[in-house]
Amino acid sequence: MGIAETYSRGREFAIERPFALVLGVIAAYLLGDLLLGLATGQTQFADIGSLAWDGLMRGLVIGLAGIGLSMTYSILNFANFSHGDYITAGAFSGWSTTYLLAGLGRADIGALMLVGAGGSVYGGTLGIGMLSTPLAVIAGIVVAGGFTILLSLAVDRTIFKPIRDEGGITLLITSIGVAFALRYLMQFVFGSDVRGTTAQPPSVGLYLVDGTVFIDAHDITLLVIASGLMLGVHLLLQRTKLGKAMRAMADNEDLARITGIPTERVVRSTWIIGGGLTGIAGYMFILWKGTLGFNDGWLLLLLIFAAVILGGIGSIYGAITGGLVIGLTASMSVLWIPSAFARAAAFVVMIVILLVKPSGLFSGRSTA
Template identity: 85%
Template sequence: MGIAETYSRGRRFAVDRPGALILAFVGVLLLGDLLVGLATGQTALSDVGSLVWDGLMRGLVIGLAGIGLSMTYSILNFANFAHGDFITAGAFSGWATTYVLAGLGRADIGALVLVGAGGSVFGGTLGIGITGTPLAVIAGLLVAGAFTIVLSLAVDRAIFRPIRDEDGITLLITSIGVAFALRYMMQFVFGSNVRGTTAQPPSFAVYLLDGAVRINMHDLTLVVVAGGLMLGVHLLLQRTKLGKAMRAMADNEDLARVTGIPTERVVRSVWVIGGGLTGVAGYMFVLWKGTLGFNDGWLLLLLIFAAVILGGIGSIYGAIAGGLVIGLTASLSVLWIPSAFARAAAFVVMIVILLVKPSGLFSGRSTA
C-alpha cells in the first residue's frame, strides 16, 4: 500500500467517521494526562486502581439491572420507565426481610419491617452483613428477586397487558405513571429518609506499587452474584428452548406466533427473569453501597438507560458491556473533573461512542 493510498483512505475515514477521530483524540489526551500524572507522582496508581474497582462494581449493578430493561424492550417493544422503581421495590422487600431475620428479638418488629424508618433501628447496630448475618442476607436476596417477580407480573396483568397492542408511546407514558405510583407508595410506607443498612464489612488489601486497593466482602459478594446470574442468562438464551423462543420472538413476533411459539408464555417468562434480576440488582446495590432510599432506583435508571442504549438497544450482552463502560466512566472521570459531574461524563462518553457506532457496541442484536 503506497503513501498516496494510505492518505486517501485516512482522508475518507476522517470525512465519513468524524466521531471516531474525536473519540480517539480525546482518549489520547486523557491517557497522556493520566500517564504524566502517574510519572510525576501527582496521581497515585493505587487511587486509579481503587477507582477502577469501584467502576467495575458500579458497572456490574448497572449491567445486571440493564438486562431486565433490555429484555422488556426487546420482547415487548417499549421502554419501561417503571424499571427503576422495580429496583427500589426489590431492595425494600429484601432488606425488610434481612432486618427482620437479623434483628428479631433485638428490636421492635415494626421498625424492622420498615427497615429502620425514621432512624428507629440501624443495620450497623444489628451487625448486618454477608459475614455477620449471612443467612439473613441470602434470605433477603431471594425475597428481593421473588417479590419483584410477583410485582412485575401483577403490574403487567393489571396495567400493561390490556394495552399491549397499543403503540410504544402509550406504554411508555403508562410506565411513567406506574413509576410515580410505586415510588411515592414506597415513600409513604418506608419514609423518605436515607438509612444505613449494613455494618462495616471485613476487607483485605491488594497492594500496588505505591499503595493498596481495599476490597471488602460485599464487593466479592456482588462479583459472585452478578457474575453467576449473567452466566445463567447466557446459558438460558443459548442452550434452552425458552431462550430460543425469546430470541425468535424478539426478531419477529408475528412469525414466532405463526410457527407455534407460545408468545404469552414467553412474555410471562420475560417478566419473571427480568423482574428477578432487577430485584436482585436492587438488593445488591444497597448491600454494596450500604445505604437505602426511596428513590435509589430512579437515580440509577438514567445510567441503566445509558448502558442499554450504548450496548445496543435490545441486546442482553450489550446491556452488560454498556453497564461496565458506564460504571467505569462514572468512577474514573473524577480524575479529571469534579465528582459532581461524574454522571454527566458517563452520558458524554455514551454520546461520543454512539457517534462512532450509532447502533451500539453490539450493533443492536436482539436479545442475544
C-alpha cells in the same frame, strides 16, 4: 506502504468517520494526561485501581438491572420507565427481610420490617453484613428477587396486558405513571429518609506499587452473584427452548405466533426473569453502597437506560457491556473532572460512542 498512501488513507478516514477521529484524539489526550500524572506523582496507581474497582462494581449493578430493561424492550417493544422503581421495591422487600432476620428479638418487629424508618434501628447496630449475618443477607437476596417477580407479574396482568396492543407510546406513558405510583407508595410506607443498612465489613488489601486497593466481602458477593446470574442468562438464551422462543419472538413476534410459539408464556417468562434480576440488582446495589432511600432506583434508571442504549437497544449482551462501560466511566472520570460531574461524563461517553457507532456496541442485535 508509502507516506503518500498512508496520508491518503488517513485523509479518507478523517472525512468518512470524523467522529471516530475525534474520539481517538480525545482518548489519546486523556491517556497522555493520565501517564503524565503518574510520572509526576500527581496520580497514584492505587487511586486508579480503587476507581476501576468501584466502576466495575457499579457497572455490574447497572448491567444486571439493564438485562431486564433490555428484555422488556426487545420482546414487549416498550421502554419501561417503572423499571427503576422495581429496583427500589426489590431492595426494600429484601432489606426488610434481612433486618427482620438479623434483628429478631433485638428490636421492635415493626421497625425492622420498615427497614429502620425514622432512625428507629440501624443496620450497623444490628451488625448486618455478608460475613456477620450471611443467612439474613441470602434470605434478603431471595426475597428481593421473588417479590419483584410477583410485582412485575401483577403490574403486567392488571395494567400493561389490557393495553398491550395500543402501542409502545401508550405503554411508555403508562409505565411512567406506574413508576410514580410505586415510588410514592414506598415513600409513604418506608419514609423518605436515607438510612444506613450494613455494618462496615472487613476488607482485604491488594498492594500496588504506591498504595493499596481495598476489597471487602460485599464487593466479592456482588461480583460472584452478578457474574453467576449473567452467565445463567447466557445459558438460558443459548441452550434452552425458552431462550430460543424468546429470541424468536424478539426477532419477529407475528412469525413466532404463526410457528406455534406460546407468546403469552414467553411474555410471562420475560417478566419473571427480568423482574428477578432487577430485584436482586436492587438488593445488591444497597449491600454494596450501604445506604437505602426511596429514590435509589429512579436515580439509577438514567444510567441503566444509557447502558442499554450504548450496548444496542434490545441486546442482552449489549446491556451488560454498556453497564460496565457506563460504570467504569462514571468512576474513572473523577481522575480528570470533579466528582459532581461524574454522571454527566457517563452520558457524554455514551453520546460520543453512539456518534461513532449509532446502532450501539452490539449493533442492536435483539435479545442475544
